[in-house]
Amino acid sequence: MTTQTILPVDAQQLGAQSQSSGEPGWLKDSRLKALELAAGLDLPKLEKTRIDRWNINNYGEYKPSQALAALQDAPASIAGLIEGQEEGSLIIQRNSGAVYARLAPELAAQGVIFTDLQTAVREHGDLVQRYLHKAVLPEEHSIAALHAALWNGGVFLYVPKNVVIETPLQAVLLTDDAEAAFVPHILIVADTNSSLTYVDNYVSDKTEAGLHNGAVEVFVGAGATVRYATVHQLGQDTTDVTYRRAVVENDGTIEWIIGEMNYGDTASDTKSVLKGNGSSSDAKVIAVGSGSQKLSYTTQAQHFGRNTPSDMITRAVMRDSATSIINGITKIEKGATRADGQQTEKVLMLSPKARGDANPILLIDEDDVTAGHAASVGQVNYEQVYYLMSRGLSRHDAETLIIYGFLAPVVSQIPLEGLRNQLQSLVERKLGQ
Amino acid sequence: MAAEFVIEGLKATIEGKEILKGINLQMKGGEIHAVMGPNGTGKSTLASALMGHPKYVVTEGTALLEGEDLLEMAVDERARAGLFLGMQYPSEISGVTNSDFLRSAINSRREEGSEISLIRFIRQMEAKMKELDMNPEFLHRYLNEGFSGGEKKRNEILQMMMLDPKIVILDEIDSGLDIDALKIVADGVNSMRSPERGFLVITHYQRLLNYIKPDYVHVMMQGRIVKSGGPELAQKLEAEGYEWIKEELGIEDETVGQEA
Ligand SMILES: Nc1ncnc2c1ncn2[C@@H]1O[C@H](COP(=O)(O)OP(=O)(O)OP(=O)(O)O)[C@@H](O)[C@H]1O
Ligand SMILES: [Mg+2]
Numbered sequence: 269m270t271t272q273t274i275l276p277v278d279a280q281q282l283g284a285q286s287q288s289s290g291e292p293g294w295l296k297d298s299r300l301k302a303l304e305l306a307a308g309l310d311l312p313k314l315e316k317t318r319i320d321r322w323n324i325n326n327y328g329e330y331k332p333s334q335a336l337a338a339l340q341d342a343p344a345s346i347a348g349l350i351e352g353q354e355e356g357s358l359i360i361q362r363n364s365g366a367v368y369a370r371l372a373p374e375l376a377a378q379g380v381i382f383t384d385l386q387t388a389v390r391e392h393g394d395l396v397q398r399y400l401h402k403a404v405l406p407e408e409h410s411i412a413a414l415h416a417a418l419w420n421g422g423v424f425l426y427v428p429k430n431v432v433i434e435t436p437l438q439a440v441l442l443t444d445d446a447e448a449a450f451v452p453h454i455l456i457v458a459d460t461n462s463s464l465t466y467v468d469n470y471v472s473d474k475t476e477a478g479l480h481n482g483a484v485e486v487f488v489g490a491g492a493t494v495r496y497a498t499v500h501q502l503g504q505d506t507t508d509v510t511y512r513r514a515v516v517e518n519d520g521t522i523e524w525i526i527g528e529m530n531y532g533d534t535a536s537d538t539k540s541v542l543k544g545n546g547s548s549s550d551a552k553v554i555a556v557g558s559g560s561q562k563l564s565y566t567t568q569a570q571h572f573g574r575n576t577p578s579d580m581i582t583r584a585v586m587r588d589s590a591t592s593i594i595n596g597i598t599k600i601e602k603g604a605t606r607a608d609g610q611q612t613e614k615v616l617m618l619s620p621k622a623r624g625d626a627n628p629i630l631l632i633d634e635d636d637v638t639a640g641h642a643a644s645v646g647q648v649n650y651e652q653v654y655y656l657m658s659r660g661l662s663r664h665d666a667e668t669l670i671i672y673g674f675l676a677p678v679v680s681q682i683p684l685e686g687l688r689n690q691l692q693s694l695v696e697r698k699l700g701q
Numbered sequence: 702m703a704a705e706f707v708i709e710g711l712k713a714t715i716e717g718k719e720i721l722k723g724i725n726l727q728m729k730g731g732e733i734h735a736v737m738g739p740n741g742t743g744k745s746t747l748a749s750a751l752m753g754h755p756k757y758v759v760t761e762g763t764a765l766l767e768g769e770d771l772l773e774m775a776v777d778e779r780a781r782a783g784l785f786l787g788m789q790y791p792s793e794i795s796g797v798t799n800s801d802f803l804r805s806a807i808n809s810r811r812e813e814g815s816e817i818s819l820i821r822f823i824r825q826m827e828a829k830m831k832e833l834d835m836n837p838e839f840l841h842r843y844l845n846e847g848f849s850g851g852e853k854k855r856n857e858i859l860q861m862m863m864l865d866p867k868i869v870i871l872d873e874i875d876s877g878l879d880i881d882a883l884k885i886v887a888d889g890v891n892s893m894r895s896p897e898r899g900f901l902v903i904t905h906y907q908r909l910l911n912y913i914k915p916d917y918v919h920v921m922m923q924g925r926i927v928k929s930g931g932p933e934l935a936q937k938l939e940a941e942g943y944e945w946i947k948e949e950l951g952i953e954d955e956t957v958g959q960e961a
Binding site for chain 2: 649650651652654655656657658659660661662663665666669670672673674675676677
C-alpha cells in the first residue's frame with residue numbers, strides 16, 4: 269500500500285528559507301533533493317504498527333527562535349534540567365532553532381566543537397557535510413526524507429583525536445509552540461581514540477498536536493568511546509518519531525542509554541552499525557507507557573566487523589491501555605567472525621488493557637558467532653503482591669516496588685548518577701498518577 | 702495489652718472447593734500453639750486464609766485480633782494490625798533488594814515523616830542478621846531470588862524479628878533447614894517470645910518442638926482441628942503417627958474433601 273506523502277512545504281519555500289538562513293548551497297540542494305525524495309517514498313514499515321494512522325503530519329512551519337540573553341531566562345518548563353549549568357557545555361533548542369549554546373572554554377581550547385547544527389553548517393561546513401545524513405539516509409523512507417529536508421536547530425559535537433572528555437555535554441530540546449516546526453538533528457563525530465558523554469532531554473510544553481521528527485547520527489572513530497544518553501519526555505500532544513544510528517569503526521564503542529518517557533505516540537529506532545573489527549555496542553532502553561499511547565521501540569545491531577560484541581536490553585512497563593511493540597534485531601553479516609550479539613526484551617503489563625509484544629529477531633549469515641535472545645511479556649505477579657502486602661506494604665507500594673524491581677536491573681546499570689535519578693523520578697511520575 | 706487471637710467457625714474455599722470446614726482456636730499472648738497433621742489437611746490453607754491470600758475465599762467465621770476482625774481487612778491491614786505469616790513457600794522478587802523491601806515494610810507501620818532512618822535501620826538489620834548467622838550480603842540481594850530453601854526460611858524469620866508482630870504464624874519454618882540452622886531459627890523465635898506475642902507453629906516434626914516448646918498442640922484433618930492437647934500430644938504423634946487418631950474418630954481419609 270502506498271500512501272501519498274503530504275509535503276509540509278513546497279520546494280520554492282524551502283529553498284528560499286534555506287537561502288535566507290544563510291545556508292551553503294550544498295545544504296540547500298540536499299534539502300530540496302530530500303523533499304523530492306519524500307514525495308515518492310513510503311512511510312517506514314513498522315512491525316504491527318499502523319503509523320499511517322498516527323498524527324504524523326503536524327510539522328508546523330519554520331519559525332526563527334529568539335536567543336536567550338542569559339540562561340536564567342530559559343522557560344520554566346526546562347528550568348529543572350539546566351539548573352547549575354551556567355559553566356557547563358549546553359545547547360538549548362526551542363522549537364525551530366537554538367536559543368542558547370555554550371561550550372566550556374577548556375574544551376574549546378582542546379579543539380572540541382559543540383554548537384547548534386545550523387551554526388555548524390556555516391562555520392564548519394566541510395566537516396558537517398562529510399557526515400550529515402550518512403548514517404540515517406534520506407532514502408530510507410518518507411519520514412527520514414522529510415527530516416533531511418526540514419531539519420532545524422540541532423546539535424553538532426566534534427571531539428578531536430585523543431581528546432577525552434569526562435563531564436557530560438548536554439542538550440535540551442523544547443517544543444512549546446505548536447505552529448513551529450521541531451525537527452532537530454543531532455550529529456556527533458568522535459575522532460580516533462577520543463571519548464565523550466552526551467546527554468539530552470526532549471521536553472514539550474503545549475497542548476496542541478505536534479510532531480517531533482528527530483534524527484541522531486553518531487560516528488565513532490577508531491578506538492573512540494561515545495556514551496549517548498537521551499530522555500524523551502514529550503507530552504501527550506506530541507507524536508515522536510526518532511531514528512538513531514551509530515557507525516562504529518575499529519575498536520570503537522557506542523553506549524546507548526535511552527529513557528522513553530513520552531506521553532504521546534512514539535516510534536523510535538536505535539541502531540548500531542559495527543563496521544570496524546573489535547567495535548562494540550551496548551544499548552539500554554527503559555520505557556513506561558501510559559494512557560492510550562501507541563509505542564514502537566526498535567533496537568538494532570548490525571555486525572560487519574570481526575570480534576564485535578553487541579548487547580541490547582529493553583525493559584518496558586505498560587499501564588492503562590498503552591500498546592507497545594518492542595523489536596530487537598541482531599544482524600550478523602557474513603565475515604563478521606566471532607561476533608557476539610545478545611538481546612533481551614521484557615514487558616510488564618499493569619492493566620488488562622495494556623498490550624506488549626516483544627519480537628526478538630536474529631539474522632545471522634556467519635557461522636563462527638555467538639548470539640542469544642530472551643523475551644518475555646507478563647503481568648505483575650499477584651503472589652508477589654500478596655507477599656509484600658503480607659509484610660504491611662499497601663497494594664500501591666507493593667506494586668510500585670515490583671515495577672521498580674522490574675526496571676532496576678537496567679536502571680542500576682546507568683553509569684551517570686544524575687541521569688539515573690532523573691529517570692527514576694520520571695518513572696515515578698508516569699506511574700504515580 | 703497481651704495479644705488475644707480468637708478464630709471462630711472459620712470456613713474457606715479455594716476455587717469453589719471448601720477446604721476449611723469450621724476452625725475454632727483461641728490464643729493469648731505468650732502462648733505457643735503447634736498445629737500438626739498429615740499432608741493436605743488444610744494447615745497452609747488456614748495460614749493463608751488468615752493472612753488473606755487472594756485465592757482463598759472465607760465464607761464464614763471470624764478471626765479477632767484484640768477484638769478486631771482480621772477477615773474484614775485487606776492483607777496489608779492485617780499485617781499492620783500485627784499478624785505475621787512466615788510462609789511455606791516465600792515468593793522471589795527480582796530487582797527488589799531485601800533491605801529496600803524491609804525498610805518499606807517497617808515504614809508502612811510508621812507515620813509519614815517519622816520513617817526509620819537508614820543508619821538505624823541498617824544497624825538493626827545487621828544485628829538481627831548476625832543473630833540468624835546470615836551473611837550481611839543478603840541485605841543487598843534481591844528478595845529471596847536464588848536463595849536456598851534454608852536461606853529463605855531464615856529470611857522469613859529475619860522479617861518477623863524486624864517487624865515485631867503480635868501474632869506469628871510459621872508454616873513449616875523447619876522444612877529445608879539443617880540441624881544447625883534449625884537451632885538458629887528456633888533461637889530466633891524463642892528470643893521473640895513475650896507475653897505480648899502469640900505463636901502458631903505449623904510443623905510435621907516433633908524435632909522443631911524440642912526447640913520451640915509449645916503450650917498447646919492441635920491436630921488438623923479434613924479441614925478441621927480434630928484434636929487438641931498439650932506438648933505430650935506431639936510426642937505421641939511422633940512415636941505413633943496419626944492412625945490412632947483416625948481410628949478414634951472413625952476417619953478413613955484424613956485429607957480435605959473427605960467427609961467424616
Ligand atoms: N488451587 C487448588 N485447587 C483445589 N484444591 C486445592 C488448591 N490448593 C490447595 N488445594 C487443596 O487443599 C487441601 C489443603 O491444602 P494445604 O496446602 O492447606 O495442606 P497442608 O495441610 O498445608 O499440607 P502440607 O502438610 O502438605 O503442607 C489439599 O487437598 C490441596 O490439594
Ligand atoms: Mg502446608
